[in-house]
Structures are given as structure tokens and as C-alpha cells.
Amino acid sequence: MTSGPVSDLECANISKNFGPIRAVDDVSFEIPSGSFFSILGPSGCGKTTLMRMIAGFETPSAGDIRIKGKSVVAAPPNKRNVKMVFQHLALFPMMNVFENIAYGLRCSGTPKSDIPGKVQNVLDRIALPDVGQREIHQLSGGQKQRIAIARCMVLDPDVLLLDEPLGALDLKLREAMKIELKLLQHQFNTTFVYITHDQSEALVMSDRVAVMNNGRFEQIGRPQELYHAPTSAFVAGFVGDSNRWAGRVVDADAQSAKIETADGLVTECAQRAVHSLSGGDAVDLFVRPEFIAVGRQDASREGAAAGGTTLTGTVDSILFNGANSRVLVRSASNALIEADVTLTGGDADFREGDSVALTWSARNAMGFRSDGSRAGGTAGGNAA
Amino acid sequence: MSQRDIKRLTLFLLFAPFALWILLLIVLPHIGMGYLALREKIGPRQYEFGFGNFVEFAMEPIYWNTLLRTGSMSLLVTALALIVGFPIAYYIAKIANYRTRGAMFLLCLIPLWVSDLIRAFGWILLLRETGVISSSLQAIGLIDAPVELLYNDVTVVIGLVYTVMLFMIVPLVSTLDGMDNSMIEAGYNLGGSGLTVLRRIIIPYAMPGIVSGCIIVFMLTAGSYLTPILLGGKNSSWFTEMIYEQFITRYNWEAGATFGFLLLAFTSLVVWLGLKLSRQTLAGTVARS
The missing domain is CATH 3.40.50.300 (P-loop containing nucleotide triphosphate hydrolases)
Incomplete structure (x- = not known):
């Protein structure tokens, strides 16, 4: 203050x-x-x-x-x-x-x-x-x-x-x-x-x-x-849109934690000043759709940033909303992930059923120890 | 029969009772009364068309004095009913919670459950010389001799205010109910004192309800008969009493009908003046849904 x-x-x-x-x-x-x-x-x-x-x-x-x-x-x-x-x-x-x-x-x-x-x-x-x-x-x-x-x-x-x-x-x-x-x-x-x-x-x-x-x-x-930089799960969920997953810390050090969600996603998450995570913690994990890069699966996957997360999936549906368009991707482990994409109306646009690779950096994954409160938005539940 | 004809017939049938009521019980009798009023008696069973009855009214001060007295007392009753009723209506509409509200409305209704004849006799029991109040005051030694509380103007006015109170409160509650509480809060928030908020926001907002309540109460009071007679006795000099006297005691139906029309014209004039002064319209007040 x-x-x-x-x-x-x-x-x-x-x-x-x-x-x-x-x-x-x-x-x-x-x-x-x-x-x-x-x-x-x-x-x-x-x-x-x-x-x-x-x-x-x-x-x-x-x-x-x-x-x-x-x-x-x-x-x-x-x-x-x-x-x-x-x-x-x-x-x-x-x-x-x-x-x-x-x-x-x-x-x-x-x-x-x-x-x-x-x-x-x-x-x-x-x-x-x-x-x-x-x-x-x-x-x-x-x-x-x-x-x-x-x-x-x-x-x-x-x-x-x-x-x-x-x-x-x-x-x-x-x-x-x-x-x-x-x-x-x-x-x-x-x-x-x-x-x-x-x-x-x-x-x-x-x-x-x-x-x-x-x-x-x-x-x-x-x-x-x-x-x-939200300091609580509520703020992370309430302000802006997020993919929200419940998960568990499987491995943690001073810089980052490895989290496995209930849906079977495994992702890296940077440690934050508050809410540092340690192994075994139950966490709520938030990843904003605009920080998820969507690429063709056949393209090379070396774009993944060090310490980031890359996973593959298929486009389940396209949520067209002009400049705010998104794709809903179903991962191999059957989790649904929202990600921002640019749809130009051209041939290069994603279509339903396309195989894609999703990438996000550990810095953009926000994990909070869950305190049992699930108030606030669930994945994508807080449309602007 | 086509669909349209059925619709029209339904409408006609639904409207018929009301139309018959207006026509047979209101319009026809008034035409009869108008005919009576415009008929001069020039000898036994000999009549002539003319305005003689109205001239007679104008020539006799006791007649129009009584009318003016009735009018001014009715205005006084209306004003008192407004002053007493407004805080009650405000409380019911804005302060009371849901349950108290119902109870308060019921309290206002209770007087109407008893016939006004019985109610007036009840008052007489309390107020007469040998009545409850007089004898209790004597018993506790506040007064030496019995005191007559009946047959004066104050008693008549109080009795009338009591009788018409509900008709003031209901329209007031319905307008105040429609007022957003934040309007009152905004009045305070912008620096208004309680009095300013009342004078500049609440009363102007409630004006249609105030005017509508006043019209109903004034009409009821000016046309009331039982309360002034029973509580005021012979001294009450209420105009309806004079009409009754012309019809029944003197058997002068021509004069009675004339007086009736004059009362109608007079009260309508007062209501019209009131609407002009408060810049309201009949459609915006009494006829408001």
C-alpha cells in the first residue's frame, strides 16, 4: 500500500x-x-x-x-x-x-x-x-x-x-x-x-x-x-480467464515445481514469492489461454521454452469470437484445454480434429496450494 | 358466428353489468334529480320549468353558509387526514418490514369492519355527558361536573378523520412504495437535511398519491351524513343534513334535488381547484393504475 x-x-x-x-x-x-x-x-x-x-x-x-x-x-x-x-x-x-x-x-x-x-x-x-x-x-x-x-x-x-x-x-x-x-x-x-x-x-x-x-x-x-501476479487462487480465477486444474505437486525445488493434475497433465510451474510449493501439496493450477501457444503437431516441437510444458492433443472445437477466438484442445490424457488462437479465415486456420501441440512456459503457470475453497472461476468460467 | 363476433359478444357481456349499473343507478337517477331541480312549484301540484330553486338557495344565507361550512370543514378533515396519514403511510411503505406491514394495514382496516353506525354509537357511549370519559374524569377528580364532549365541531372533525383515514393511507402507500430508496439516500448524500429531503424529494414524488388521497377523502367527507349527525347533533349544520331535511321533513323534493346538485358542483369545483393548484391531473392521480 x-x-x-x-x-x-x-x-x-x-x-x-x-x-x-x-x-x-x-x-x-x-x-x-x-x-x-x-x-x-x-x-x-x-x-x-x-x-x-x-x-x-x-x-x-x-x-x-x-x-x-x-x-x-x-x-x-x-x-x-x-x-x-x-x-x-x-x-x-x-x-x-x-x-x-x-x-x-x-x-x-x-x-x-x-x-x-x-x-x-x-x-x-x-x-x-x-x-x-x-x-x-x-x-x-x-x-x-x-x-x-x-x-x-x-x-x-x-x-x-x-x-x-x-x-x-x-x-x-x-x-x-x-x-x-x-x-x-x-x-x-x-x-x-x-x-x-x-x-x-x-x-x-x-x-x-x-x-x-x-x-x-x-x-x-x-x-x-x-x-x-495474483497472490491467491481466488484472484487468479476471478481476474481474467484461466484454465484451472486441481493437481498435486510431484516434485519441487527452489525454482519450480512439477505438478500432475487430476486429468493426468504434467506441467512445470515456477515458484512464486508467496505460496511456495513443496512436494505432495494439493494445488490449484492456473494457465491463461493467451499464454498457451498452439502449433501444428507435425511442426518441430523445439519451440518449447526451457522449463516449459509441451503436450499434444486434438482440436475438440473452435470457439470463434473475432480477435478473441479460442480452440478447445483435448489432450492425450483427455483433459480439455482452452488456448487463444488467431483465426484469419485462411487455409492455415485450425480445424476440428487437427492434431496440435500446446506449449507454455513455467513462468506462466500459476500454482496455489488449495485451501479447499473453489470459489471463483473454473477453467474458462469467467468469460470477460 | 365468426371469431370476431364472438370476441365482441364476450366483451359486450363482460361490460354489460358495469354499463347497466352506471346507467340505471347513477345516470338515470341523476337525470330524474336534474328534472326535479329545474322544476318550480308554483302551486299545489302545479310546476313550471325554471331556475327558481337555485335562486332561492342563493337568496338564503343559511343555505350557502352551510355549504361553505361543510366545504371548509371537509378541507380541514382532508388536511388533518393527510398530516396524520402521511407518516403512517411512510412507515408502512419505507420502514416497516414485510410482516409489520401486513399488521399495520390490518390495523388501518379494522375500523371498516364495524358498520359506521355502530362505530358512531360507540363514540357516543364514550363521549356523552354520562359517558365513559366524562365519568372517569370525574372519578379521578379532574373535573367537578359532567362534561359534554359530543355535539361540537372538534368531535365531528376527529370522528370524520378517523373514518376516512384508510382512504388517505392506501394511495399514499402505493405511491411511496414505488419510490426507489436510493432516491432518498441520494437526497441525503447530496447534502440534504431530513427536512430538505422530505420537502424536495419525498413530497414531490408522492404528490400524485397525496392528491388522489385528498380527492377521495374530501369527497367522502363532504358527502358523509351519519358521522356529522350522530356526533354533531343538530348543531353540526352539515349540508347533507340539509338535503335530508328538504327531502324527508319538508317533503320539498325540488329543493332537495337542487341542493344535491349544488353539493356535487361545489365539491367538483374544489377538486378541480385542488388539481390546478397542485399541477396534477385526474388521470395522473385517482385514475392511475
Whole structure:
């Protein structure tokens, strides 16, 4: 965790119990000023509860929440300078766009004469300068989104919380809004805390991501760290797609371990800083499809990197999805393996029944001692 | 018979009871009353068409004073029912959990299980000079002489508010139910105090329900007969009582019919004014599905 001079938002060991259920369990984090922070987790992992505690709608059972260094646990929601974009936006249907944005300014006692200027200013910044007099139901989904953000940003909050605001949009618009949100965050230079169960939203937009599971933070880090260096099986399975196998360590040294999976695959796996493996350990093994090179079997197999794994199989099916196309390969031991391929539509493309050789390096095989929890994705179960 | 004819016949048969009800029990009697109201009595069994009955109403202050009094008391009852009913409706719709909700609705329904005649006599038992309240107050020594709690305006208003409460609560609950809780949270989150959120978000959102409840309650109150008579006695000067008197005591059906139409016109005018002032429409409030 980075420790800036004074971070915008800091949570120290907060927990929340609902009766016997512990929704948030001893979570601590600190968000440096002006960054885009995401909390990523499956539904029911406690991320919404965490956000509601920051906004003040729930009181933590234990721990402290500090905004710009000052504890806000005792402050009611309307006295915290934390604004929130709700899941369904919660724009006020009985007011027009101008009144929606002016509502917060009026509440804070801004002089009447300043309000039109401030509202117009924020409308300009979200690139919707002319919608002030429109009614909410006249706006498109993307416009509503931006108005909901403007309504918060006009108040110049210390932290902006966003509770899966893209969930209700269709796919194309969601993709566009991801980029837009990132740009807006740069423009306003405010700390954004973004809650989502969609890993692609979190990875694309965030400076840092916290992966949450069962009320705890599994890992906090930059998107690349989470993707390439997950510290737990849950993170490895939840972030990105993976082939996931249960297996057992048959041989291990300081650099690498040899793992035999239940399906009979034998693969090398590099030892990691955390979770070092030793002989006999039960492990969950993850290999991302894009790190598996697929080649014709008749081609020479000397491309295999030292310490890597090479095995042969036949193409069981082609999963065509444009640039993200994959093949499903059945290995000699009858295990199914997903691997990324490029399908150009030409003669050289793989077809069902082709014999192929699969290669991956030990560095790209991630093994974690299994703790019995199989939450998170199974092989390829987390399609982006 | 073609498929289309069968469909039409079905529709017609389904619609027939309602149409007959409206036609035979509402429209026809009103035409009869209208005919009566526009008929002047110029001698025994001698009638003439004209507006004499309306002129007579306008010339006699006691008549239109009673109408205005009924109207203003009904407005007061409506306002009180709203003030008392809104928090209850808010509690039922937004705060109570599923089970409490049912129980609270049931509590609101209970008064309607008893006939309003019995209910009013129950009140009389409590409130009359020799009633339960008066004698208990004497027994504990708070008052020396029996006190008459019946036959005054306060009792009438309280009795009416009690009677119509459910009709205020139900439309309020249904509109507040449709309000997303996050709207209220957003109101607080953007810096609003409890009062601001109530005034700028909850009440504007609930306005269709408020107006619809007020219309129903006002109509019921202005047209009520039993409660004002039994709790208010002769002093209540309720307009329906005056209509009853014209029909039954004076046997002046012409005047009675005229008064009936005037009450209808007056309440409709008040409702229309209310809709204009609150910028609501009939379609958006009472007729809302």
C-alpha cells in the first residue's frame, strides 16, 4: 500500500456484521488523492456494504473511516463530503436536469446567484452544455449517467463513489462509458471509488484494484499485478480467464515445481514469492489461454521454452469470437484445454480434429496450494 | 358466428353489468334529480320549468353558509387526514418490514369492519355527558361536573378523520412504495437535511398519491351524513343534513334535488381547484393504475 501525504480515503480495519453474518471482515485500505480505485468482487462479497459505510448509510461494527485524514464514522451521510453515483443513478424524476444538479448546491447554501454559473460549468465539463432544461426521462442512458456524475461533481467532493453504475447499460454503451468515466476522472482529478463485479470494467479504468471475496480483500494492486501476479487462487480465477486444474505437486525445488493434475497433465510451474510449493501439496493450477501457444503437431516441437510444458492433443472445437477466438484442445490424457488462437479465415486456420501441440512456459503457470475453497472461476468460467 | 363476433359478444357481456349499473343507478337517477331541480312549484301540484330553486338557495344565507361550512370543514378533515396519514403511510411503505406491514394495514382496516353506525354509537357511549370519559374524569377528580364532549365541531372533525383515514393511507402507500430508496439516500448524500429531503424529494414524488388521497377523502367527507349527525347533533349544520331535511321533513323534493346538485358542483369545483393548484391531473392521480 502506498502512503501518500494525506490520502483522500482511508479505511482502517472496518467490519460490519448483520446479525450473525459478517458482511465486511476487517478491511483496511488507503486511496491516494486523485486516483481511480476499484473494488472488484462477485455479488454478495460485501462490496456494496463497504461502499454504504463510506457514504454513511451503514455504521461499521468496528474500525474507522477517514476522509482527508478526519474520521467520519460519527458524521451523518449529509455531512460527509463523499458523493455517490447510485446503481440506478437515482436522478430525481420530478426535477429537470438543472434542478437535479442545483439540488446539492442549494442544500449546501451556495448563494442563489452562483448556482446557474456552477451548473453550466459542470454541464460544459461533461460535454452536455444544452440539456439543463430537459426532463430526466428525455435523456439517453449515457446522458443520465453523466448527469448523475455531474450532480455529484458540482459539489466538489473529496471522494466520488460509484456503485456499478454501468450495470444497466447495453454492451456497446458500457464499453464507451468505461473510457468516458476514465476521462472524466482525469478531468475532475477527484478520487473515484468504483464498485463492480465486472473485471473488465475494473481492469480498464482503475489505477488500483482491490479484489474482494467473502467480506475480505484478497489482494490490492495495479491491474497488471492482479492479472499477472495474483497472490491467491481466488484472484487468479476471478481476474481474467484461466484454465484451472486441481493437481498435486510431484516434485519441487527452489525454482519450480512439477505438478500432475487430476486429468493426468504434467506441467512445470515456477515458484512464486508467496505460496511456495513443496512436494505432495494439493494445488490449484492456473494457465491463461493467451499464454498457451498452439502449433501444428507435425511442426518441430523445439519451440518449447526451457522449463516449459509441451503436450499434444486434438482440436475438440473452435470457439470463434473475432480477435478473441479460442480452440478447445483435448489432450492425450483427455483433459480439455482452452488456448487463444488467431483465426484469419485462411487455409492455415485450425480445424476440428487437427492434431496440435500446446506449449507454455513455467513462468506462466500459476500454482496455489488449495485451501479447499473453489470459489471463483473454473477453467474458462469467467468469460470477460 | 365468426371469431370476431364472438370476441365482441364476450366483451359486450363482460361490460354489460358495469354499463347497466352506471346507467340505471347513477345516470338515470341523476337525470330524474336534474328534472326535479329545474322544476318550480308554483302551486299545489302545479310546476313550471325554471331556475327558481337555485335562486332561492342563493337568496338564503343559511343555505350557502352551510355549504361553505361543510366545504371548509371537509378541507380541514382532508388536511388533518393527510398530516396524520402521511407518516403512517411512510412507515408502512419505507420502514416497516414485510410482516409489520401486513399488521399495520390490518390495523388501518379494522375500523371498516364495524358498520359506521355502530362505530358512531360507540363514540357516543364514550363521549356523552354520562359517558365513559366524562365519568372517569370525574372519578379521578379532574373535573367537578359532567362534561359534554359530543355535539361540537372538534368531535365531528376527529370522528370524520378517523373514518376516512384508510382512504388517505392506501394511495399514499402505493405511491411511496414505488419510490426507489436510493432516491432518498441520494437526497441525503447530496447534502440534504431530513427536512430538505422530505420537502424536495419525498413530497414531490408522492404528490400524485397525496392528491388522489385528498380527492377521495374530501369527497367522502363532504358527502358523509351519519358521522356529522350522530356526533354533531343538530348543531353540526352539515349540508347533507340539509338535503335530508328538504327531502324527508319538508317533503320539498325540488329543493332537495337542487341542493344535491349544488353539493356535487361545489365539491367538483374544489377538486378541480385542488388539481390546478397542485399541477396534477385526474388521470395522473385517482385514475392511475
